[in-house]
Amino acid sequence: MAYLTASERRTAIVQAAARVIIRDGLAAATTRRIADEAGVNLAALHYSFDGKVEIYTAVDDMFRATAVGSSLESTTGGTREEIIRSLLQRFQDLLRTDRGVPIAQYELLLWTLRNPDKAELAAASYSTYISTFAEELRHATDIDGSDITLLARYTVGAIDGIYMQNLATGATGVSAPELDAISSAIVGIIDSIHSPR
Structure with a gap:
């Protein structure tokens, strides 16, 4: 994935989470699934958000x-x-x-x-x-x-x-x-x- 600013990474994660929830339901929207969907590692996700609640x-x-x-x-x-x-x-x-x-x-x-x-x-x-x-x-x-x-x-x-x-x-x-x-x-x-x- 190309370099993203912190703001771009947050947006990418939120959009990825939305896709997972729409496609697979809220129960499937784990941080790992969201990170995979966004094309970022878990560390980057946790750096951007405090957890699922914030996402x-x-x-x-x-x-x-x-x-x-x-x-x-x-x-x-x-x-x-x-x-x-x-x-x-x-x-x-x-x-x-x-x-x-x-x-x-x-x-x-x-x-x-x-x-x-x-x-x-x-x-x-x-x-x-x-x-x-x-x-x-x-x-x-x-x-x-x-x-x-x-x-x-x-x-x-x-x-x-x-x-x-x-x-x-x-x-x-x-x-x-x-x-x-x-x-x-x-x-x-x-x-x-x-x-x-």
Whole structure:
């Protein structure tokens, strides 16, 4: 392997770990397998990372950055419903691109939840999605005092549900009318919560 800077070596290791987790599952992602996949020796891996936990965290960060980056489009002028639908569609498109990535993300999520000392990683992951979606929703033309964070949380919940069902059933997504209905329902729930009784 050609000479790599410390930063390039870290990136190569994280990308290798992601490939192993996507292809073979989290249980197979030992430091030795990751080092072999990255084309580095174990000493170089341990010099770059303190261990699997740090590597898994970096992989989760990479997956999240890719997913969030794919959702950053101009949404100025859209309604809440249009923006939510756009987010749902873009994540559905990610699912169609590579089913292995969301499976790997859920494996990492469950791993953090099975390890109480790592639970903050799961919370941080969701917090990033929610804050990013909330920022997009701030551009809605009809925001009118809506609870933006709650809108973002419900959108993340819908994405999770669609992802998991499609992974379980082998489906590639839901139809355009269903996306419209889900988006409308999320806005309706938020409006119902905040409407005077």
